[in-house]
Amino acid sequence: MSATRDQAATAPNKVWLASYPPGTPAEIPPLAYQSIGAALVHHCGTYADHPAFTSMGKSISFRELEAQSAGIGAWLQSRGLAKGDRVAVMMPNILQNPVVVYGILRAGYTVVNVNPLYTPRELEHQLNDAGAKVLFTLENFAHTVQKVVARTHVRDIVVCSVGDMLGVKGLIVNFVVRKMKKLVPAWSLPGHHAFRRVLAKGGGLKLTDLKVQLNDIAFLQYTGGTTGVSKGAMLTHANLLSNMEQMGIWLETAFIGKQRPERLVFLCALPLYHIFALTVNSLAGLLTGANNILIANPRDIPSLVKEMATYKPNVFPGLNTLFNALMNNAGFRKLDFSDLALTFGGGMTVQRPVAERWHKMTGCPIAEGYGLSETSPVATANRLDSAEFTGTIGMPLPSTEVDIRDDAGNSLPLGELGEICIRGPQVMAGYWNRPEETAKVMTADGYFRTGDIGFMNDKGLIKIVDRKKDMILVSGFNVFPNEVEEVAMTHPGIVECAAIGVPDEHSGEAVKLFVVKRDPELTEADVKAYCAANLTNYKRPRYVEFRNELPKSNVGKILRKDLRT
Incomplete structure (x- = not known):
């Protein structure tokens, strides 16, 4: 199939639909929930006693996730916050992370994900830009908070330790982290709240329903700041729930012609404060009742390999550099990969030599996808039921449109290079407090201008050539x-x-x-x-x-x- 310039100038003709796996709908169904919190309560009831997240050998069930997140939400409400107030979360992949994030959302507030490795300057900017009033952090990073908190709007700080939710084992873990590895620099935050006391107190309080709606802001997801000042993408409950549904539909196609495990195991090696893992691991895991194996430090490849050997993941979202690093580890090459059904690559280009080597080594092809913080994040993906590595970012997901446009905003024919523009229910509401920046990236007809240069072929597959700025x-x-x-x-x-x-x-x-x-x-x-x-x-x-x-x-x-x- 080909497109003339006149055809392309009106609207994309959705050539990608012909390339969809059999039975895959062109559109997602109407959203079943008014908020992420409502979705969580439903799915935690469905999968109640199955593990939801596992960290360092300790699991919490969906039932526990529901109860503990309700406690965090109730405690936050007791601090006098108004609906929509921003609460920052500055911690790695530990059990506390999803409990806190879902607690914030259920209480009616907005999550501000913060990279724990931020410098004081970066942290101060993000807290002030977001107007965060509460901050949850790990004690390992409390010294950074100490340097800037007086110059922010933060009035409550909750500090946790790595072992807080690990039971008796947590005492040993905290001793190792603090005394042996010396990973907790000295800090002082007068008046801070200890996480365990917050969780206990919240358990005795009642969570009030603040009537969260689909268009309320769930996350301020800050961009990497590679061009100018870091900006907060406003992601609504509808944005995230839509992308969760899109990923859920696409995920099931990975098991066409295969035996699907009753309970999937996801490897969560990418940080949950990053939009990729937030949606593809946490939200998709919630939807499917999967167990997410949380990896706090993916740079520790030997430890990561041990976790893979123990839990035998079915779904592995990752990046090109992580796949490459794993294949260079002797222990990884000895693993049994028979349970690995899907390797999903995103965040950066998956290089063909890496993909081909991974497929040969594991027997599982890498399916590359694409998205940005501004698209919640997944906008396109390759077919998950195919062993072919296409070297593209795949095709638009259900309810998503992609148009290739020139600098003047005109649609281009198939095969011609231009800017990749995306329209769909997962596209952000705009940048927080930056209407001028929002206007630069949103077109009059509702497309988000990605800044990525690429083309679409006659099968609807999209190839990124590069970033404009690169x-x-x-x-x-x-x-x-x-x-x-x-x-x-x-x-x-x-x-x-x-x-x-x-x-x-x-x-x-x-x-x-x-x-x-x-x-x-x-x-x-x-x-x-x-x-x-x-x-x-x-x-x-x-x-x-x-x-x-x-x-x-x-x-x-x-x-x-x-x-x-």
């Missing part, structure tokens, strides 16, 4: 870093790489490639010769720099912006 201009020719990196990654002597543009007096910009070696004998000449054999002249790296490691975000995404500085 494009390298060499003698007037556009060079996309993803292409250079994907070629370089096929070299057996390279573990990781990243390409950026650097000033050049002859060509305006030139390509510089940063490389982490697998082969210690690898030279700059080797890399250049390999790229010369696979890339046209203007795309070839003029400069090669070897590094022991590449800078990454909190979820493992390689940060090109840090390589430019």
